[in-house]
Amino acid sequence: MLGTQPHDPECKPIRRAFLFVWIILLLTSAAASGTTLLWGDPPVELPVKLRLEGTTPMVPVTLIDQFGGTVRTIDRVADVHVGGKSIRFEVGIARAVVNEREIGLPASPQADGDTLWVPLRTLAEHLLEARISYRKGDVHLVPWGAVTFGSPTVTASTVEMSESGSDGGSEYELEPEPEGASEPADHNVDGPRSEPSEGTTLPPEIPVADDALSESEEATEIGPAHVSGQEAAIAQAQKTENWSASAEDDKASDQDYGYDPVVDAGPITAPVPDLVTAGTHHLASMPQHAGFSLTRYARLQSPTRPRLRLRLPTAAAMPREITLPPIKPTALRAERMDWVEARLGQGPGGRDAVHISASKPFTYNTFLLTDPARLVIDVTGLDTGHAAEPLAVYGSNIQRIRMNQFSPNVVRLVIDLQDTVGYAVEEGPTGDEITIVLNHMLRSVRGQFDTFSGTVQLDLPRETDYRVLRLADPERLVIDLLDTTLSPDVQADLPAEGPVWNWRIQQFDPSTTRLVFEIERHLDIAALTHYDNLTFHIGHQVRGIGYAAVPDVGLVVHIAGAQLPDASVMYLVEPDRLVVDLPGTVLADPLLDTVIDQQLAWRIRTGQHPDMVRVVFDLVGAVEYEVVRLPTDQGLAVVMLPPSLVGRSVFLDPGHGAHDPGTMGRILGLMEKDIVLDVALRLRALLEEAGAKVFMSRSDDTFVEVNHRPVMARNAGTDVFLSIHVNAAPSGNDAGGTETFIYTRPNHPDNARFASAVHRHLVSAIGLTNRGVKQANFGVLRNSFIPSALVEIAFLSRREEEELLNEEWFRQLAAQGLFNGLVAYFNEGASRAAHLEPNELRRVEQGIMEVLGNDGFSYLPVSTEQEDRTVGAVRVQPLIGG
């Protein structure tokens, strides 16, 4: 009984305390350190905070104070002046006005309290005449013209820190351009990688910042001031060499989107130096010459891996919303350069789209070319001076997007396609953006048909727009797939069988692919929303569902349709429902979930499932059912009959009575003895209606000894004993729910099955917390030797349940639940097939046909609210019911 004293080592709390303090110190020191902004060479720390917006470093605009500049803020607009230069920012707008000229910003300025955060890059390039360099996690502003420092210790990990976003995702690295890869060895493409730093292989007389190499986009902005004209010429010459090599490698057909012809680059003023000496350059920092930047070019040919990493989502879905690196103005020509940006997106219906936006309005021409398939967009009116790194795309018809300055005024964008595809161009309102939306490509049609129905699966997204038509002579179903191009080598795996005699597929017009099915009559088609791909089900048409209470028969549900296959029926509990599956059928109209308020069933729900229509009846109580096939192709009828308990006898024992009120309600003061008597009388009525014989321990407010009650049941000789009570918890305790007790010692083998049938159906009917079937040493159960149980319907001590027990409908529901339980116990399942005799069946059939002839059925209303793509005879419905 006595607990033993746990004996901890004495030092344990102290050691734990040390750990605790150490963690606190670690956290505070970590919080104190952060990225710092450095300026100039040698670097001087600037007392200013930095933060990242995506991957763009942002600084408070007040940074400019450090450089003698002024900031004037009016509302959401801030004017920044340094020397003779000015920028106007506006909060939330990714554009700014520099010296009266509008430029794009890498990120929108953001107001945070009194601080306006602006992109550091914009301040650096346009006001401070500096470039950004990332160094060991710090951000360094290097003024143009300053001799940059070399740091051989800059590692790739630094680069990743600065370039990659914080979100998880796989990294795809852009491969170097094939032209670059095929470049011969005099550029040392496969040179050893063992140098500590790429930059150290450069001839020493060329002062190139090797951290620039470690960067991605920063490489394009190396200050040119320290590069002599001769070195520029070296680079230019290499470019010439490079270009001609590429041109030779390429097929002639590729030249239409090749890189800048060197003749446009202006005269080469310096003598061409020995290429062998320059050939070992990694061309990390290609100088500018005559308005052209070769940096990107050079980097593509670099033996080192390109630094730019695109983070693509890890999800299996094709990458979306990837921003191509904008072609940035170089430092020298910043004031005169334009930019253009291409971005992958999703068009209407889940189609691939490429969004092209530029720094100013432009005009465009598009060409669709074959061998290889590609879409060329010439954007006229822009001068960027760059070729962009291509964007590789996976899993879509778009394989790659390339961009370059084709001629001084034309940027050429090439979308490499897997297959030639139709497309549409949407122009933006401001003239500086267009969106190319590609058609879907239909590459595969799969599916199969059996005797009655079939499924057709298309490799198009579910959102694809389509319309369905029904044509006669011969009977045909037509699916028009809008904005879809049929692949010339479409894979078709759809044998025409069963109800489909023949089918074909064709490009109906440039934007529509048409599927035609030649079918038997009475077939219909529905799109299935279960699948990611557009999927259709072809099957027999269910034209409507109606119900009627047929005299001397019961509740009849008419399922209208010609040549309907046989239905299968399931009975499910919690809640009680009958599920009728019609395999190989299609619902003609989406039917509303309808409350029918009949004696046996209160609601009908319908739903289109992959290969069938499912009709669900929510039952009021237990039923016996039968599916009848109606003559003259009138469809099917589901007949529901009240269950029969003829020949069964039940002993009902309402608890307490007279001077023993049982438990008392705490709010309304209801007494247990009254409630349980009322429920028992209602239950007796239900049982007698079904043909059972009922005996009761008391049918009015009298007292019966606990021990005498089972004796009464024994004398009556009933099949079962059911004691009915309501519960209470100790005062102050708010417990609620339904529980059922059987006797502790098994005094009848069927006790558990009886109790669980009654309990399950009671819980299902009244829907309170299920507290389970328990064992207890109860007096009324001790001397009972027939299947016996004591149900506690609800807690009278709980306010909500007392209020329910005060309601007649709730007590009727409890009686119905107990009745269903008794039927389930006697029938081995509450509802069951009726198995009508042949002559009985004929009588039922005649009754139904008579009501049908008189239009006596009420048919379920057709849904108008749900998505309905009806064209002609056919539609799509979202699922309802289950």
Added chain:
Amino acid sequence: MVVGLLLAIVVIAVWDYNRTHETWLRRADYVTLYFANEDASGLEAERRPIRASDDPVERTLAGLLAGPDTPNLFRTIPPGVEVLGYRLEGNTLHVDFSEELRTNHWGGSTGEILTVYSIVNSLTSVPGVELVVITLEGELQETLVGHLILDEPIARDESLITKG
């Protein structure tokens, strides 16, 4: 700084020691009382220290009448009940309650089970007590409030204990 650190270590060490050594209670004798849990699905134990000179049966009955100290536990004996006497015969403890145990009772199968087994399980926690006979005003009863059999000695029911 260093002084502050040392102080922090000392404070945390003392706090930690106290936290892990609350079991000092166990050095003393205690009685185990069972009260109704929050959803009335069973009984939860509450331990009360007693002096070595105390009678554990008396302390148990007094504790049950007083009700639980633990939040979210509920009393199982209605207010106004008195224990009129008790005696141990062999391993069977006879306890006689005043009739308020029935007249003040909230009723219900669950309420009755919790009351009877809170008494029985608490008393059978006392060493030497195996069975409990409950009488009202000296009389053996058929049931307490109409469900549970009370006219025979009742043994401990561990299945009702949701938290020992």
